[in-house]
Amino acid sequence: MPGTNGERRNMKVGFAFQMACAGILTIAAADAACAATATRADFGRLPDGTRIEAVTLTGANGVRARVMTLGATLQAFEAPDRNGTLADITLGHDTAAAYVTQPNFWGQTVGRYANRIAGGRFTLDGKTYQLPLNDKTNSLHGGTTGFDKAVWRIVSVTPSGPRASVTMALTSPAGDQGYPGKLDVEVTYALDDAGALTIDFTAKTDASTIVNLTNHALFDLAGEGSAGGIYAQRMTIPAARYTPVNAALIPTGELKPVAGSVFDFTRPRAIGQSIRDGRDPQIVIGRGYDHNFVLDAGRTAQPKLAARVEDPVSGRVLEVLSTEPGVQFYSGNFLDGTFVGKQGHVYRMGDGFALEPQNFPDTPNQPAFGSARVDPGKPYHHQMIYRVSVAR
Template sequence: MAGSRITKDVFGTLPDGRNVERIVLRGEGGFEARIITHGAVLQALIAPDAKGGYDDVVLGHDAFAGYLAERKFFGATVGRYANRIAKGQFVLDGETVQLPVNNDPNALHGGLDGFDRKLWEIAEIDDGAEPAVTLTYVSANGEEHYPGRLDVRLTYRVTGPTELSLSMEARTDRPTIVNLTNHSFFNLEGATSGTPILDHRLTVAAEHFLAIDPTAIPLPELPRAVAGTPFDFRDARPVGERIRENDQQLRNGKGYDHTYCLARDGELRLAARLDAPRSGRVMELLTNQPGLQVYSGNYLDGTIAGKGGRLYRQSDAMCLEPHIWPDAPNRPDFPSPRLAPGEVYRHHTVYRFAVSSP
């Protein structure tokens, strides 16, 4: 319709014949967020550069076949538990739960068939001043061995001229655990630029991070201070400045693949800032989550062809994933992922774009 800031079309079809829909939300100028219902994926995010141009800044695929063929979490909504749980096992209210192990020897990102592989329903479209789409998914009791039915409601909303907000809520009918995130791979020079993110300047508002073992499970120790380590991004530094230092934690993660410890008060606040030197794009990430996974694309190995037919290689993108800390069900000293009937899990993240001089 005339003046509409939302469009909807069919992006692809599942093998069982169900359509995968794409919803486009528009801000000012050429700012757009494109969401598909398979995996509640952020399929494209079109942001301005310092010269007045616009380009897609998230990795992924131009056609649905790419998402169906390979599970790489490009732009996906990850659940029921984002990140890892040691050996796929935890105890909840005295009952041992054994999840499928899909990242030997641990459970990762919801298991063998997580939320990123599900077809979400469009519950609401808001074509007002702040265009939005709300998607829902119901995870049955026992899905991937998680206890309890989980009703999830997710809203992507353009909340400013060049700002995208993501809100997620979840409710359950029996005690369970929940930890959701968006798994977008960002390259602020452009998704098809072929420019690694090692020159991107990163700032993270955290004084501590979680040291990990070689399987990426947090070590049984207190969070480590970032001061004096390659993990100190309290002031802006290029991602690649210290990524090849002789540091055991960098070896364990094959680069950066670590959770930074944010405020635990549940308030929306600035967590990270990423800026690209050539395009002049700047992204600020605000979240109410207690952790931010900083991942430098270490496992992109050139085997996947993405947008524009380009092969994705190591450090072609960076993930900034807000969530509860990994392995928290086994760590009473960590923020709790437990959700009980009558409670509401709430996740709020904002991606705010601006430009600086290139």
């Protein structure tokens, strides 16, 4: 990632040229070989001495994504504003060790089951399984030592081409965090020259189990640690219904219409417009938004739009696409000023938002939501995309 002022100026000067490579501007680039690139490097060590690596993907339009082996984590995601100035738009830490000493869910691959499972229990084929309770009375994002805390292995790197990519893998043994079946997981991050970062999850099991994988990046399109935070950024979610939750943040089972409520993002509205509206008990329960939205398109074979966010000041736009039926919108309600992140920034409530494409929370205990079951010979697959652009 460019760190010095000189590096940032060079990136800004090269922005128009890079946009031309991507076919976005009509500027001649006769001598250029336009292609996304990937570079692999050390990224420090954990407190126990474990070596961590990172792969940086760079697109011809200037977008950069750094993925580290700890948690298969999107550690940084840089995007230009309307003036071509780059900023890292994801919350996180500057070192791998800090992700261990100050644990949180910032850009990690989460699983085996993203989001909450009530009581940490589910029943499969007549047998009940107990998971760790790491969210008061629930299991959250796979448990106490989920995939976010594992060191993944790099399987392959595509160093250049229309898309530069890295594939990481992890084997979760049978009984890991209480889940049945050995699970072999791969995640591929691939960046193209137009600002689309595709994240592709696959998982194979040797015994019936449940799986729900996603990425848990927290974004601020003005740049992480910005003074204004996320509340003026405008969001759209193509979902006519959402899943209300009880006091433990577990869905009640209702698919409630968003029309006429503070959950109506079917047209663009500022994230902060109703975030403190205590007249809606769901806002009180979640301390803001921490809810699953039922995407109108449902589960699809190809990624479809799950959410769009635009920062009116910088012009940066983030689109999230996914094949999954739901997206969890979390407005950073539990950032309380005790988390010190990149560049020494103190993260507070409203300093980041997450949009987590997923199967619905607690689906294993709520058959009306569908199924999270994965069986031998029938692999799990989820493809999602973070696509950045600029509104002129």
